[in-house]
Amino acid sequence: MHFHRRRGWEIPEREATPRHLVLNRRALMAAAGAGAMLSAEAQAQWLFGGRSGSPSDPWARNPGDLPDLPEAMRNPRYQPGRAVSPERDAITFNNFYEFGSNKDIWPTALRMPVRPWTIRVDGMVEAPGEFGVDDLIRRIGLEERVYRLRCVEAWAMTVPWTGFQLSKLLDIVKPLGSAKYVRLETAQVPPHMTGLRQTWYPWPHIEGCTIEEAANELTFMPVGLYGRPLPPQNGGPFRVVFPWKYGFKSGKSLSRITLTDQRPKSFWETLQGNEYGFWANVNPDVPHPRWSQATERLIGTNERVPTRIFNGYGEFVADLYTNLQRERLWA
Amino acid sequence: MMVFGLAMLLLAAAVAAWFGPGAPLGAVIFAIHPPFLNTLQAGVQRRLSPDLWNDAFLPLLEAPGWLVPLLLGTLFVLLGWRRRGHG
Missing domain, CATH: 1.10.287 (Helix Hairpins)
Structure with a gap:
């Protein structure tokens, strides 16, 4: 297997992003940099002073002074087949319900402290434990994978995640043979997660998958995005990604992973189970109750392209579902 | 009238x-029709203003x-x- 060793100064998306988008991004970054210099005092105030104003720079560092990520090689096994989305779009157009229903939740999310951050892994495992994110990064090591991301809302991005396979974490805790499902729990961080004020919702936000899905080579635990620490609006500091499922299945800002023999009922299943089910595998032929899934809009270019079954990852995951045809696999 | x-x-x-x-109003509505508030919130925050939800709707929903x-x-x-x- 060939790995391309990325040097520190290289920007990963340059390899795949069209030149005009790269230049656009440079201009935006320059503007953001100038803005940062001009408003350093204001930014320090919102970062550390607790004022209620909004940050102006989506590249701002999070409270807690995140360490840089160690160098990670891009894994060439997972070719996205299309251009990487502009970084600015990826970090300013987000779904993270704990911070709100709107897409521009990043100014609120960026205030969430992300260090120290630990994740508990428990349930049906031989060696349960609580792990610091930075300890896991050192222990398991990192790689970069460029995955397509398909939202249930019929938009899509292509982003370079930095992280490790969930299976490597499972190797550490050693699942028992009786474990059938993995329950993924998002942290609750009031008052930063303003959505938690809505106490009637079934917090914490739960997602889940089968043990076979968790052990699949595609299931990835990102701690970084575009070579930088994963920002909270994208699920930082630590999340899961199932690239063949609709995005809402990929739990963000995880604080606990539990292996169990009971199928977890997810947050969205509880709220709108007829629209957001347990499996939620991407399928262009199965429409959402309120819209078609036949095509998807690429964020950054607004180009509309055909949706692919399993988001194009069928060769890796289709076998997982051969004996599950009675399940509602596509919603 | x-x-x-x-x-x-x-x-x-x-x-x-x-x-x-x-019991807050939000909990009452959620118990009666779970998807309603989620749909309403998405409509208000995405089409009108996120602050309108946080500053006007939420205090109302948090009231008994x-x-x-x-x-x-x-x-x-x-x-x-x-x-x-x-x-």
């Missing part, structure tokens, strides 16, 4: 009795569930009372 007002007062009493006096029907009921009973020439 008077009938509507009295119905709202009855509703306020029923909500307090059924869900408890401290009986409060809104009580206020509406009282208002309509008073208006109905005046309309009948008592005010």
Whole structure:
């Protein structure tokens, strides 16, 4: 297997992003940099002073002074087949319900402290434990994978995640043979997660998958995005990604992973189970109750392209579902 | 108008009795129809303003569930009372 060793100064998306988008991004970054210099005092105030104003720079560092990520090689096994989305779009157009229903939740999310951050892994495992994110990064090591991301809302991005396979974490805790499902729990961080004020919702936000899905080579635990620490609006500091499922299945800002023999009922299943089910595998032929899934809009270019079954990852995951045809696999 | 007002007062009493006096309006609505508030929130925050939800809708939804029907009921009973020439 060939790995391309990325040097520190290289920007990963340059390899795949069209030149005009790269230049656009440079201009935006320059503007953001100038803005940062001009408003350093204001930014320090919102970062550390607790004022209620909004940050102006989506590249701002999070409270807690995140360490840089160690160098990670891009894994060439997972070719996205299309251009990487502009970084600015990826970090300013987000779904993270704990911070709100709107897409521009990043100014609120960026205030969430992300260090120290630990994740508990428990349930049906031989060696349960609580792990610091930075300890896991050192222990398991990192790689970069460029995955397509398909939202249930019929938009899509292509982003370079930095992280490790969930299976490597499972190797550490050693699942028992009786474990059938993995329950993924998002942290609750009031008052930063303003959505938690809505106490009637079934917090914490739960997602889940089968043990076979968790052990699949595609299931990835990102701690970084575009070579930088994963920002909270994208699920930082630590999340899961199932690239063949609709995005809402990929739990963000995880604080606990539990292996169990009971199928977890997810947050969205509880709220709108007829629209957001347990499996939620991407399928262009199965429409959402309120819209078609036949095509998807690429964020950054607004180009509309055909949706692919399993988001194009069928060769890796289709076998997982051969004996599950009675399940509602596509919603 | 008077009938509507009295119905709202009855509703306020029923909500307090059924869900408890401290249950927020949001919890009452969620118990009756779970997807409603999520859809409403998405509509308000994406099409109008995120702050409108946080600053106007949320405080209302956090108030006790009986409060809104009580206020509406009282208002309509008073208006109905005046309309009948008592005010």
